Amino acid sequence: MTRLIPLLMLIGSALLAQDGSTKENWPEYGGQSSAWRYSALDQVDASNVAQLAAAWVFQTGDNDGGLQSTPLVLDGIMYVSTSHNRVFALDAVTGKRLWSYIYELPKTFTTFYGPWNRGVAVSDGRLVMGTLDNHVVALDAKTGRQLWKVNVEDANQCGCNITAAPLIAKGKVIVGVTGGDSAHRGYLNAFDIKTGRHLWRFWTIPGPGEKGHETWQGDSWKFGGGSTWMTGSFDATLGLIYWAVGNPAADFYGGNRKGDNLYTDSIVALDVETGKLKWHFQQVPHDVWDWDAAYEIVLVDLPRKVLINVSKGGYTYVLDRTNGEFITAWPVAKNINWIKGVGPKGELLGRNEPVVGKPKLICPSIGGGRSWNHGAWSPKAGLFFSTGIEWCQEVTAQPETPSEGKTFFGGTFKLVPTPDKKSGGHLGAYEPLTGKAVWKYEYKYPLLASVLATAGNLIFTGDAEGDFFALDARSGKKLWSFNTGSGHRGSSISYSVNGRQYIATPSGWGSAVAGLMQQFWPETEQFPNGSAVFVFALPEQKR
Amino acid sequence: MKLLIGVFLLHALLLADQAGTSLGTSAVVARGDKLFAQGCAVGYCHGSAGAAARSPRLRGRTFEKDYLVKVIRDGIPNTAMPAWGDRLTDEDINALVAYTQSLATATGDGPAPSETASLAPPVAVKDSDLTPDVRQGRELFYDPQRLQRCSNCHRVQGIGTPVSSDLTKLTRAQLAAEAVNALKYGRPRRVRSIVAKDGDRFPAVLIERGESETRIYDLKAVPPVQRNLPNSEIQSIQQQSGWRHSQAVQSYSSDELKSIWTFIRWAAERK
Numbered sequence: 001m002t003r004l005i006p007l008l009m010l011i012g013s014a015l016l017a018q019d020g021s022t023k024e025n026w027p028e029y030g031g032q033s034s035a036w037r038y039s040a041l042d043q044v045d046a047s048n049v050a051q052l053a054a055a056w057v058f059q060t061g062d063n064d065g066g067l068q069s070t071p072l073v074l075d076g077i078m079y080v081s082t083s084h085n086r087v088f089a090l091d092a093v094t095g096k097r098l099w100s101y102i103y104e105l106p107k108t109f110t111t112f113y114g115p116w117n118r119g120v121a122v123s124d125g126r127l128v129m130g131t132l133d134n135h136v137v138a139l140d141a142k143t144g145r146q147l148w149k150v151n152v153e154d155a156n157q158c159g160c161n162i163t164a165a166p167l168i169a170k171g172k173v174i175v176g177v178t179g180g181d182s183a184h185r186g187y188l189n190a191f192d193i194k195t196g197r198h199l200w201r202f203w204t205i206p207g208p209g210e211k212g213h214e215t216w217q218g219d220s221w222k223f224g225g226g227s228t229w230m231t232g233s234f235d236a237t238l239g240l241i242y243w244a245v246g247n248p249a250a251d252f253y254g255g256n257r258k259g260d261n262l263y264t265d266s267i268v269a270l271d272v273e274t275g276k277l278k279w280h281f282q283q284v285p286h287d288v289w290d291w292d293a294a295y296e297i298v299l300v301d302l303p304r305k306v307l308i309n310v311s312k313g314g315y316t317y318v319l320d321r322t323n324g325e326f327i328t329a330w331p332v333a334k335n336i337n338w339i340k341g342v343g344p345k346g347e348l349l350g351r352n353e354p355v356v357g358k359p360k361l362i363c364p365s366i367g368g369g370r371s372w373n374h375g376a377w378s379p380k381a382g383l384f385f386s387t388g389i390e391w392c393q394e395v396t397a398q399p400e401t402p403s404e405g406k407t408f409f410g411g412t413f414k415l416v417p418t419p420d421k422k423s424g425g426h427l428g429a430y431e432p433l434t435g436k437a438v439w440k441y442e443y444k445y446p447l448l449a450s451v452l453a454t455a456g457n458l459i460f461t462g463d464a465e466g467d468f469f470a471l472d473a474r475s476g477k478k479l480w481s482f483n484t485g486s487g488h489r490g491s492s493i494s495y496s497v498n499g500r501q502y503i504a505t506p507s508g509w510g511s512a513v514a515g516l517m518q519q520f521w522p523e524t525e526q527f528p529n530g531s532a533v534f535v536f537a538l539p540e541q542k543r
Numbered sequence: 544m545k546l547l548i549g550v551f552l553l554h555a556l557l558l559a560d561q562a563g564t565s566l567g568t569s570a571v572v573a574r575g576d577k578l579f580a581q582g583c584a585v586g587y588c589h590g591s592a593g594a595a596a597r598s599p600r601l602r603g604r605t606f607e608k609d610y611l612v613k614v615i616r617d618g619i620p621n622t623a624m625p626a627w628g629d630r631l632t633d634e635d636i637n638a639l640v641a642y643t644q645s646l647a648t649a650t651g652d653g654p655a656p657s658e659t660a661s662l663a664p665p666v667a668v669k670d671s672d673l674t675p676d677v678r679q680g681r682e683l684f685y686d687p688q689r690l691q692r693c694s695n696c697h698r699v700q701g702i703g704t705p706v707s708s709d710l711t712k713l714t715r716a717q718l719a720a721e722a723v724n725a726l727k728y729g730r731p732r733r734v735r736s737i738v739a740k741d742g743d744r745f746p747a748v749l750i751e752r753g754e755s756e757t758r759i760y761d762l763k764a765v766p767p768v769q770r771n772l773p774n775s776e777i778q779s780i781q782q783q784s785g786w787r788h789s790q791a792v793q794s795y796s797s798d799e800l801k802s803i804w805t806f807i808r809w810a811a812e813r814k
Contacts, residue, residue, distance in 0.1 A: 105621065107620065107621075110618060110620075110621075110622070110623060110624065110625045110626075111621060111622060111623055112623045112625065113623070114597060114623065115621075115622075145771070146771055147770065147771055148761075148768050148769060148770040148771065149768070149769050150766055150767070150768045150769070151704045151766055152766070153687060154685070154694060154702045154703060154704070156701060156702050157685055157687065157694075157702050158687060181587070184687075185687065185688070195743075195761060195763075195768060195770070196761070196768035196769075196770060197761065197763055197764035197768055198690070198764045198765060198766060199764075201690060207688065222688065366587075398580075398581065400581070403630065404687075406625070406630070407582070407585055407588070407625075409585035411585070412580055412584045412585055412591055413591065414590070414591035414592075414594065511597075512587040512596070512597035515587070515595060515596050515597040515598070516587065516590075516595075516596045516597070518590075518594075518595040518596075518600060519590055519591075519594045519595055519596065525595065525600065
């Protein structure tokens, strides 16, 4: 019996281990709430992917800002959102439109953070979405009928809005906000999925009397940014949601916000029921480079319960997700000069800060050592797949006075080549605890689409020139590609209906970082916008 | 050698100045350059010297002067281009127009010479015109640091959710009424009590009663939620809700309510 106990414990922990893989459905933004972006489907695999062919295409009709969404699929119905908060429900087998919804936007307002929407959430027959004018809206998932909407904060006042997909956990719609480059105080809100009633708010910048408030100088906390502009993750066993908080404002000038500026550039773990802070880990105290910690938080059991988060500054952080303890940090980009490295406790070594009135070479560029487009975790390969970007900039800081809801950058930048003149992008397969790259796929431009991993030993993503392609997860060898006519900035998924596996990808060039690329690669100004969902499958006789 | 280069550069600058522009124009463009760097080149906007970013490239493009004035002053609705009319003087806008036009033939990093821009049309009233009391009242009315604030239910000057009445349409007699009492003890007649079939009971403002559903604002939590309730889910709608305006203004002190009243009166008179 004593021998059996360790065995039973092992089995027990395996049963308790988070399974973040998807199967028939792709029910949440990151696949599951652990954000693996990994499909356990293996009908399409490395041996037959060369036969993959288009099954159907859906044109959304709104090219402005491209298509940056992650489609969801539940029980044979695909839900996809586009720029300007349009939602389409499609038959996932044929692409036939079942219903569409066009959110009624005000006639005049400013969409400083762009017109795009990155996804919706569906649960209990309801579909929820954040809007360009900072509302949250719920629809009947069967019909598209609007059930409720609530104004989080007036967009004309805060200069902020919602572009990320909400996270649904325990009947709560948890939704972030943009506004990190404006004079705005960031937050995360939870609403009741049934009624839309507000349940809790977590301010990403503590107010007077709260712990952490002392890390802000004077009134700077009122305008300190700390946006929550992407989607968080949820560990149901621990009852914790994890969110990554963006940069402090002003981005490049910190002279009037002296201090660590909590909880900007931090991973926060919150009690899902109350929104109360359980722990935090700040990646960049007193950020003056615009290095959000905003991206996806991938929950993996190695078997230690860790989270993986790639930051905009180019480092991938691995933390213990039960208590926030720092485990390791490793780079996804070669050209990083804003620090010399990350120390054994997660401390930054050798800060290289912008200076007022004088251009300074900073690598990577403001677009990031990686952009927000998400990585993927494959439990089968035991590898984390992420893109990375090699590019630099000259930053000039300048003091700036905040004006509520208006832009608040504190400086300017200009993209410049990397010192080795090898600017461009890549996709790597990394060992999560060492950062060792098993392979790297190189590309002449930044890769700005998310990564999809499947149990068929495949990695899917798309590039700026419109190629959607599959790599062998074990070698990085390109096995298949299809040009969709417009570049890729969204997130591909996999699902199955009636036993047939499909691979779906948004196609549509656009976005802030795609715009930035024009400074460095002028020809990309001519890359066509688009907004379509392309769906692929093996020919019927091949499967 | 350095001195020689310096003399050469100075000579070149003088030549350029004589060739195409007056000193006055150069100064205007230089001012525009500075403003552009502070407000337009920033972050993800037009990029350094208009080199493009999220917003369109301006370098190497030609724009009509009147168009630029209008766009800078009023913004472009439903895009990322904000209206700068409330933050910039006419001279500032002119300088930005001159600078932007100078980018039409620009090469390299610096601006090229441009024609002199004429004065832009007058701009709307500035924030600085407000008295301290009105300004304080306005800040409190919209205060983003409070979850409970006036603009949750009142829309004034285009900001807020129009759940309740437009306060700028109050009559003279209503505006003259004693401030704090009106805000504190007002008993909004429009608030009903809805009893849903699932037992949920909540205060609400009716927007529209349709054949199959009823549109309401649910006031049980702040901010109010606009809901489309199927009539089949409604047990009853009662006239008396027990909801009091005092619940909505709990976060404000009496002095703060006085400032808010000053702001409302100011906004009503401006209308």
